[in-house]
Amino acid sequence: MSKNVAVSTQGPLRSAGMPDPPSPYSISSTSSESSAPSTSVPGPSVGGPVEKGSVTDRRRAESLLVAENISKRFGGIAALSEMSLTVDRGEAVGVVGPNGAGKTTLFNCLLGIEIPDTGRIIFDGKRIDNLPVYKRARMGIARTFQRLELFSEMTVREHLLLAQRSARGRVSLLADLINHGSASKAEEELADHLLALLKLEDVADTAVDGLSLGHGRLVELGRALAMSPKLLMLDEPSSGLDYNETKALTKVLEQVREEQGVAVLLVEHDLEMVSEVVSRLYVLDFGRLIAEGMLDDVLSDTGVRQAYLGQVASGEGQR
Ligand SMILES: Nc1ncnc2c1ncn2[C@@H]1O[C@H](COP(=O)(O)OP(=O)(O)OP(=O)(O)O)[C@@H](O)[C@H]1O
Numbered sequence: 442m443s444k445n446v447a448v449s450t451q452g453p454l455r456s457a458g459m460p461d462p463p464s465p466y467s468i469s470s471t472s473s474e475s476s477a478p479s480t481s482v483p484g485p486s487v488g489g490p491v492e493k494g495s496v497t498d499r500r501r502a503e504s505l506l507v508a509e510n511i512s513k514r515f516g517g518i519a520a521l522s523e524m525s526l527t528v529d530r531g532e533a534v535g536v537v538g539p540n541g542a543g544k545t546t547l548f549n550c551l552l553g554i555e556i557p558d559t560g561r562i563i564f565d566g567k568r569i570d571n572l573p574v575y576k577r578a579r580m581g582i583a584r585t586f587q588r589l590e591l592f593s594e595m596t597v598r599e600h601l602l603l604a605q606r607s608a609r610g611r612v613s614l615l616a617d618l619i620n621h622g623s624a625s626k627a628e629e630e631l632a633d634h635l636l637a638l639l640k641l642e643d644v645a646d647t648a649v650d651g652l653s654l655g656h657g658r659l660v661e662l663g664r665a666l667a668m669s670p671k672l673l674m675l676d677e678p679s680s681g682l683d684y685n686e687t688k689a690l691t692k693v694l695e696q697v698r699e700e701q702g703v704a705v706l707l708v709e710h711d712l713e714m715v716s717e718v719v720s721r722l723y724v725l726d727f728g729r730l731i732a733e734g735m736l737d738d739v740l741s742d743t744g745v746r747q748a749y750l751g752q753v754a755s756g757e758g759q760r
């Protein structure tokens with residue numbers, strides 16, 4: 442087994458499923474808004490053996506996002522059990538696992554859509570587990586959902602403009618009506634920049650209900666980027682896309698990361714997409730972390746191949 446991957450196979454899976462670069466459009470964080478204390482808690486000692494799912498003191502201090510021991514039950518279902526995860530500044534991290542593994546539950550707990558039963562979440566050095574969704578968003582966490590959540594009658598450009606205002610807490614329906622929704626020069630410039638980056642210029646003034654799903658996913662991505670996030674969270678962005686659309690989205694994601702250096706947490710079934718975007722990977726099954734480590738180590742690890750890819754040691758999985 443590779444030295445960089447921690448694996449615990451608890452049963453077969455059912456299917457395959459940098460320093461912070463300055464953002465050109467940074468928004469300020471909301472340190473005064475958090476009622477939770479900034480963290481300083483005991484953890485595994487530095488230099489000791491690193492357990493699967495544990496967060497070392499160094500990672501706890503330096504990471505952009507730290508989630509520790511997150512559990513969530515829905516009635517009798519343990520959707521997520523003691524999941525821990527970190528994302529460094531500017532890093533791209535993947536979470537994979539079969540249907541029902543708990544990926545969206547983790548995603549929603551990190552965003553504040555679900556309240557975890559246990560654990561805590563630290564973002565950019567501050568506890569966020571008591572903060573509502575919008576405050577986490579203003580601190581720099583942006584997301585796209587597994588199912589498209591766009592305003593059908595709004596145009597692509599309007600989505601990008603509105604997202605900038607909501608990131609700054611400046612959404613006012615009354616003011617926008619009086620001003621006829623007029624945007625500032627800076628807001629227009631960022632919208633134009635994102636339209637070009639995402640190759641959405643041709644549909645900029647089209648209402649989103651007239652767009653393909655592939656375009657819709659790009660609009661969701663653009664809306665997230667319009668918030669100038671430190672962390673971009675994507676839940677199954679390839680969902681419903683064909684091969685070529687997935688390839689195009691992957692390429693755009695790579696360009697976005699190259700240009701903006703934003704950290705990414707990618708929840709995805711499509712292992713090809715995951716392999717092209719992330720450098721580190723967590724594998725969930727039945728709500729439990731079964732493996733974590735550098736991408737190549739996890740994907741080539743015999744235990745993960747046996748459990749996740751269903752390749753029982755028949756020679757192919759042996760190293
Ligand atoms: N709101 C809810 N109420 C009840 N059960 C839920 C709820 N949300 C999720 N679950 C259950 O929790 C488990 C984890 O679901 P989750 O949606 O997190 O999985 P997932 O890994 O995102 O799956 P998929 O790949 O299909 O998107 C599943 O058994 C699911 O049925």
Ligand SMILES: [Mg+2]
Pocket residue numbers: 544545546587677
């Ligand atoms: Mg899901």
